[in-house]
Amino acid sequence: MKCVFCQIIDGKMEAVKIWENDQLLLLLDRKPINRGHVILIPKMHVENIFDMPEPAYGALFLAAKDVAPILQKLTQAKRVGLAIEGFGVPHIHVHLVPVNKGNQLNPLRAKEVSAATLRRVQRKFAPAFRAIH
Numbered sequence: 404m405k406c407v408f409c410q411i412i413d414g415k416m417e418a419v420k421i422w423e424n425d426q427l428l429l430l431l432d433r434k435p436i437n438r439g440h441v442i443l444i445p446k447m448h449v450e451n452i453f454d455m456p457e458p459a460y461g462a463l464f465l466a467a468k469d470v471a472p473i474l475q476k477l478t479q480a481k482r483v484g485l486a487i488e489g490f491g492v493p494h495i496h497v498h499l500v501p502v503n504k505g506n507q508l509n510p511l512r513a514k515e516v517s518a519a520t521l522r523r524v525q526r527k528f529a530p531a532f533r534a535i536h
């Protein structure tokens with residue numbers, strides 16, 4: 404059985420997509436820590452971020468650098484925080500979370516939101532990310 408993210412990448416599971424290219428996929432997190440919480444996922448299945456080979460590793464962080472200012476502008480957040488753990492799903496996923504003060508990158512703050520809310524955010528966000536390659 405493939406992991407959840409590989410199933411999403413294969414189109415076998417639903418997800419709220421914001422942007423993708425041939426190597427990477429950007430989704431809305433279903434349990435956002437703050438509004439606009441997204442996860443950036445490499446299409447290559449690698450469990451540990453530091454096992455990821457170049458140039459895929461560099462491409463992942465360059466994409467995060469492209470995503471963050473767009474996210475910041477959309478949410479008017481002070482900063483965009485970044486977190487990678489990989490315990491929930493054993494496939495690298497970079498959490499990019501709009502934050503306004505310290506200690507907001509706490510998974511205990513995550514709250515499930517309705518499908519309608521996710522769709523509304525998706526409709527607002529997706530066009531803003533089309534400029535990324």
Ligand SMILES: [Zn+2]
Nearest residue numbers: 406409448494
């Ligand atoms: Zn996977």
